[in-house]
Amino acid sequence: MTRNAVTYLDHSASAPLLPAARDALVDVLAIPGNPSSVHENGRKLRAIIEEARDQVALLCGTARGRVVFTGSATESLTHAIWGLARSQKVQRILVGAGEHMAVIRAVESAGVPFDFIPMLENGLLDLAALEAQLAAADAADERVLVAVQQVNNETSVVQPIEEIGELLFDKEHYLLVDGAQGAGKVEFYFDPSRADFYSVSAHKIGGPAGVGALILKPRVDDVRLIPGGGQEQGRRGGTESAALIAAFGVAAAQAKENFAQMPQDLVAKAEEGLKALFPQVVFFGADAPRSGMASAFALPGIKNNISMIQYDLARIALSAGSACSSGKVSRSHVLSAMHVDPDLADCALRLSVGWNSTPDDIEAFLSASAQIAEKFKDSAHPNARAV
Numbered sequence: 001m002t003r004n005a006v007t008y009l010d011h012s013a014s015a016p017l018l019p020a021a022r023d024a025l026v027d028v029l030a031i032p033g034n035p036s037s038v039h040e041n042g043r044k045l046r047a048i049i050e051e052a053r054d055q056v057a058l059l060c061g062t063a064r065g066r067v068v069f070t071g072s073a074t075e076s077l078t079h080a081i082w083g084l085a086r087s088q089k090v091q092r093i094l095v096g097a098g099e100h101m102a103v104i105r106a107v108e109s110a111g112v113p114f115d116f117i118p119m120l121e122n123g124l125l126d127l128a129a130l131e132a133q134l135a136a137a138d139a140a141d142e143r144v145l146v147a148v149q150q151v152n153n154e155t156s157v158v159q160p161i162e163e164i165g166e167l168l169f170d171k172e173h174y175l176l177v178d179g180a181q182g183a184g185k186v187e188f189y190f191d192p193s194r195a196d197f198y199s200v201s202a203h204k205i206g207g208p209a210g211v212g213a214l215i216l217k218p219r220v221d222d223v224r225l226i227p228g229g230g231q232e233q234g235r236r237g238g239t240e241s242a243a244l245i246a247a248f249g250v251a252a253a254q255a256k257e258n259f260a261q262m263p264q265d266l267v268a269k270a271e272e273g274l275k276a277l278f279p280q281v282v283f284f285g286a287d288a289p290r291s292g293m294a295s296a297f298a299l300p301g302i303k304n305n306i307s308m309i310q311y312d313l314a315r316i317a318l319s320a321g322s323a324c325s326s327g328k329v330s331r332s333h334v335l336s337a338m339h340v341d342p343d344l345a346d347c348a349l350r351l352s353v354g355w356n357s358t359p360d361d362i363e364a365f366l367s368a369s370a371q372i373a374e375k376f377k378d379s380a381h382p383n384a385r386a387v
Contacts, residue, residue, distance in 0.1 A: 007364040009318045011204075011354030012153055012181060012294050018206035018254060018355065021247040025208060028243040035240050036231065045242040052249025059252040060179070060198060060215050061189030068214045068235045069245050073180045073201035074102040076214035077147075079236065080176050080197040083223035084145050085110035090174060091142040094133050096125055097337035100153050103178055104333075107147065117148070119337040123157035123285035131167055138171070145174045150182030154334045154350055155285035156267075156294035158186055165194025174220065180204050180212075184255030185291050196220050202244070206258065206355050207251030211244035258355040259293075266353045266362050267295050273366040277373045282344060284335060294352035296335075298344050302376050307349060310375070314368035318351045 008016065017025075028048055033041030035049055049069070057064040070076045081103070084090050093114040095107045107114050115133060118126040125148060137144045146168065151158050161177055168175055176197040182188060183200045190198050198215040202208055214236075216223070221235075228237010274281045274297060284296040299307055304320040311318055320332075335345040351365065 006315045006317050007361050009316060009351045009353060009357070009361060009365055011357070012156075012350060012352035013319055014203045014209060015206045015354045016356055017208060017247075018251055018258075020254065021207050021250045024250045025243050025247040028246045031242070035242050036229070048242050048246045049240055052245045052252070055249035055253040056200065056213050057215075059184055059255055060200060060213075062191050062198075062215050065233070066190070066215050066217070068216065068232045069240055069248075070212045070214055070236055071210060073178070073199045073204075073212040074106075076197075076199035076212050077102050077176070077178060078106040079214055079225040080199070080216070080220075080223065081106040081110050081145065081147065083225045084174060084220070085112045086225075087223055089143065089220075089223070090145045092137055092144045093147060094130065094137075094144050095147045096149060096159070098123065098152055098154075098334040099147065099149055100178060100180070101333075103147050103149075103176075116337075117146075119334075119339075120288075121339050122288040123152060123155045123334075123338050124288045125159055125164070127160065127163060127167065130164065134167060134171070134173065137173070143172055143174075145176060147176040147178070149178045149180075150188060151179075151186055151291045151293075152285070152334060153181050154294075154332055154348075155288075155296040155338075156181070156291040156352070157285040158182070158289040158291055161188070161193065161195070168194055181291065181293075184252070185259050185293055190215050200252075202248035202251055205251045205255045207248040208244050211241060211248045213248070254355075262353070262355060262357060263359060264292060266357055266359065267292055267351070269359070270351055270362045270365060271295055271297070273362070274369060277366070277369050284338065284340065284348065293354065294350060296348060296350045298347040298349070299372070299376075300344060300347055302372070303346050304349050306376075307347070307372060310372045311349075311365075311368055314364075314371065316365055316368045318349055318365075320349055 035045040053064045053067045057067050093107050093112050094117050097116040097119050118129045120126050174196045177195045179198050180201040184205050196217045200213045202211045226237045278299050280300050282298045331345050
């Protein structure tokens with residue numbers, strides 16, 4: 001069995017490591033030392049970190065001094081949410097109902113009152129509801145943090161970040177944008193945006209797991225979660241992993257080009273093929289702008305714990321939603337927020353592509369899907385409601 005025998009269509013969970021990122025990781029691991037040391041090796045490691053900072057800054061459309069390296073996007077999000085709450089800069093948090101659980105759990109444990117921003121059936125946030133929530137906060141003289149995704153990790157629906165920013169334009173509220181699924185894939189420039197925070201994850205763009213970044217505006221520069229020994233300009237203590245950061249920098253430098261060069265119609269072809277095999281298939285968020293990098297779909301009548309096994313036996317790697325919570329197949333809170341019928345939600349799967357995906361991967365997926373269609377032709381529900 002070869003290592004590449006699996007057709008990997010789970011890039012939203014974690015992208016394969018780029019060869020150049022792997023090379024950078026291994027090369028820097030060979031340099032012993034601490035980036036804070038003043039001797040030659042320390043200076044080498046510091047220079048490597050600062051080069052990566054430039055690369056991540058360029059990817060995000062910001063200045064290098066606004067990039068703080070962290071251990072993950074989850075840490076970055078928690079840094080922003082808990083940091084604002086502990087500094088008493090906000091009295092309430094408004095969080096999207098379909099946010100990644102890393103955001104929701106941080107919000108729930110921040111010790112600040114919070115409300116969910118409702119979602120529409122197509123997966124977009126209800127901006128009218130958000131506007132009303134902001135008006136209520138203004139009337140109560142509350143300063144709030146609005147926490148939203150750039151791209152949903154399950155449906156790939158692209159949220160209207162610019163319009164959300166316009167709702168906050170002349171207000172003292174804060175905006176946190178989770179860019180884990182958007183960085184390098186959806187056009188975004190942090191500096192001219194209304195966002196105060198932007199979180200990025202290395203392993204979503206072909207870098208290694210274990211490193212991320214928080215991008216922040218000057219007005220939240222004093223928001224700190226881990227003081228430590230003064231690393232990362234005093235914003236995030238702890239000895240930096242120069243090797244992981246170097247690999248992150250390489251992935252960031254290549255991200256936009258990699259995503260631009262890959263075939264742009266892979267997800268569309270997968271959905272077209274599924275529709276031919278399963279006329280009753282449901283694609284979630286299909287009526288909203290999507291990144292084109294993932295498809296959340298349901299095969300009505302075939303529970304996802306069953307279909308996942310069938311795809312896995314066919315050596316097709318995909319998922320039943322977010323892979324970042326428990327590792328188990330469970331009902332999606334995102335689909336619940338989109339008012340999807342629970343029985344249909346229990347049939348949901350997610351296919352996602354990335355920098356090394358090819359048309360052959362989609363053909364392999366559709367071949368496996370054809371086998372499932374034949375095996376379960378008497379199970380599929382013919383009258384499922386489209387969402």
